[in-house]
Structures are given as structure tokens and as C-alpha cells.
Amino acid sequence: MNRRSGNMFKRIRKGNCMEKLIILGTGNANVTRCFNTCFAIQAREDEYFLVDTGGGNGILAQLEKADIPLTQIHEIFLSHEHTDHLLGLIWLIRMIAAKMKQDQYQGDLNIYCHANLKQTILTIAKLTVQDKFFALIGKRIFIHTVADGETRRILDYDVHFFDIRSTKAEQYGFDLTLQNGRRFVFVGDEPYRAHEYELARGADWFLHEAFCLYSQADVFKPYEKHHTTVKEACETAQMLGAKNLILYHTEDRNIQNRKALYSKEGGAYYSGNLFVPDDLDVIAL
Numbered sequence: 001m002n003r004r005s006g007n008m009f010k011r012i013r014k015g016n017c018m019e020k021l022i023i024l025g026t027g028n029a030n031v032t033r034c035f036n037t038c039f040a041i042q043a044r045e046d047e048y049f050l051v052d053t054g055g056g057n058g059i060l061a062q063l064e065k066a067d068i069p070l071t072q073i074h075e076i077f078l079s080h081e082h083t084d085h086l087l088g089l090i091w092l093i094r095m096i097a098a099k100m101k102q103d104q105y106q107g108d109l110n111i112y113c114h115a116n117l118k119q120t121i122l123t124i125a126k127l128t129v130q131d132k133f134f135a136l137i138g139k140r141i142f143i144h145t146v147a148d149g150e151t152r153r154i155l156d157y158d159v160h161f162f163d164i165r166s167t168k169a170e171q172y173g174f175d176l177t178l179q180n181g182r183r184f185v186f187v188g189d190e191p192y193r194a195h196e197y198e199l200a201r202g203a204d205w206f207l208h209e210a211f212c213l214y215s216q217a218d219v220f221k222p223y224e225k226h227h228t229t230v231k232e233a234c235e236t237a238q239m240l241g242a243k244n245l246i247l248y249h250t251e252d253r254n255i256q257n258r259k260a261l262y263s264k265e266g267g268a269y270y271s272g273n274l275f276v277p278d279d280l281d282v283i284a285l
């Protein structure tokens with residue numbers, strides 16, 4: 001048994017068996033060989049906290065493949081306005097509203113985002129979703145705005161939101177303490193910034209983008225897009241003392257060998273557990 005599976009085994013035995021991270025997509029905005037980066041935290045046997053929604057209707061396929069019914073999604077966080085994160089939400093609103101109308105969905109749908117994102121969601125939904133479904137917004141579909149530093153109770157978690165201070169589009173990340181006591185930190189789809197130090201230091205789970213390999217930076221040009229590489233993400237996680245690092249939001253030209261290539265490059269800079277998931281991988285938290 002290698003070191004990683006040994007740790008996972010311990011995690012599963014010690015923690016809440018139900019607490020899992022389900023990776024729905026791992027790609028950046030332009031990918032065609034995997035889905036855009038989004039994931040769900042399975043908090044209980046039958047409830048999920050969905051984080052970002054990918055770039056469209058493909059979210060429905062990913063949820064189906066991951067065996068996550070729409071009826072078990074009541075909490076969604078949207079990090080920022082970019083197409084690869086937001087447009088799937090319009091589909092979820094449409095599909096869940098239809099289920100509400102047909103009495104096939106219990107309870108309300110809660111969407112969390114920063115204040116400036118609310119109007120964007122409302123505008124796109126208003127223009128593209130049928131009136132009878134749009135009318136449920138404010139009645140059973142609620143868009144909750146969160147401020148920098150605000151904490152909200154979502155499922156079994158106190159979710160603390162923070163502004164990642166993007167220079168491209170206003171974006172929020174979050175951190176939370178899992179039921180097993182471990183700290184989970186999501187800094188969105190841009191590189192870690194120094195103001196996040198206190199939140200991310202010593203994280204048990206640190207989720208960070210890696211646009212491509214450092215050795216292929218000249219091909220993919222991550223820096224012009226305000227992204228970073230496997231090497232830098234790993235150096236950051238090492239500096240922070242993060243115990244587990246999950247890399248996502250990558251290019252997809254290396255998709256067949258991505259796990260091996262990224263793990264090899266990253267292992268030279270990071271001594272914790274490095275995860276380079278494929279779409280639909282499930283990680284015991």
C-alpha cells in the first residue's frame with residue numbers, strides 16, 4: 001500500500017464516511033476534453049454543496065455521471081461571473097424550477113455569490129429562462145449575496161467567504177471546517193495571494209489552479225492569463241504547509257497523461273499529498 005492510499009484509508013475510518021469531494025470538472029475555460037472546473041462537497045449521504053457550475057448544459061451530464069440528483073442540490077456557491085463557472089447555473093435554475101413546478105423537488109434552492117454577481121445571474125436568467133420558471137426566483141430560488149469576510153451556515157458548515165482580489169473579475173473563495181475537523185480552503189481559479197495567508201496556512205485541503213506544467217509555460221502562456229503552473233502551485237502549497245493539494249482548472253491537451261505528468265513535476269516542489277484529479281474522481285475528505 002502506498003503512502004497516499006494508507007492516508008486515505010485512515011481518513012475514511014476516522015472521519016465521517018459520507019464527507020467527500022466529488023470533482024465534476026477539472027478544466028479551464030477553453031477545454032473540450034474534460035468539463036470546466038466545478039465540484040461538489042458531499043456533506044451528508046443525500047446532500048451536496050455545489051461550487052461553481054461549469055459553462056453550460058454539460059453540468060447536467062456531469063451530475064448524472066456522478067450520481068448526484070438535482071433534488072439533492074439545495075446549496076450552490078458561484079465564485080465569479082466568467083462563462084466557464086456561471087452558465088451551468090442557468091441550466092440548474094431552469095431544471096430545478098421545472099421540478100419545483102412538478103412537485104418533484106422539496107425545499108428551496110439557495111445560491112450564494114458576491115453582490116455584483118447577483119444582477120448578472122438575474123439578467124441572464126431573465127433573458128433565457130421561461131417566465132414561469134424565472135418567477136420562482138425570490139419565492140423558492142434565493143440568490144443570497146455574501147460580503148468579504150462573511151460567514152454563512154450551509155448544510156453542516158460555517159462557510160467563510162473572502163474576496164480573492166482578482167484584477168480580472170471580482171471573485172470570491174471560501175474556507176470551512178469539515179465535520180471531521182479538517183480545514184478546506186478554496187481560492188478560486190486564480191493564484192493564491194498573500195492576503196489569504198492566514199486562511200490558507202496549514203490547510204488540510206488546499207484547492208488551487210494549475211493552468212499547465214511549468215515545463216510547458218511557453219506553450220500555454222499561463223502568466224498572460226493571470227494563471228500559474230504546477231510548479232508554482234506546489235511551491236505555494238509547500239510554503240503554506242498545506243497537507244493535501246488538489247490541482248484543477250488546467251489545460252486539456254495533456255489530458256491522457258495529465259495525472260502522471262503533473263504529479264511528477266509537482267512532486268519536486270511539494271512534499272504533501274498531491275492530487276491531480278480527473279473529472280468525476282471522488283476524494284475522501
Ligand SMILES: [Zn+2]
Binds near residue numbers: 028082084085
Ligand atoms: Zn475559470
